[in-house]
Amino acid sequence: MFFCVFVFCHEYALFTGNLSSVML
Structure with missing residues (x-):
């Protein structure tokens, strides 16, 4: 769970x- 959120x-x-x- 934490790993998925981190990724x-x-x-x-x-x-x-x-x-x-790109906007800059």
Whole structure:
């Protein structure tokens, strides 16, 4: 359960990071 949440947060952080870099 915790591992799944950790992976989801990690992927979400990468997605938002790429999105913000594209907007910049």
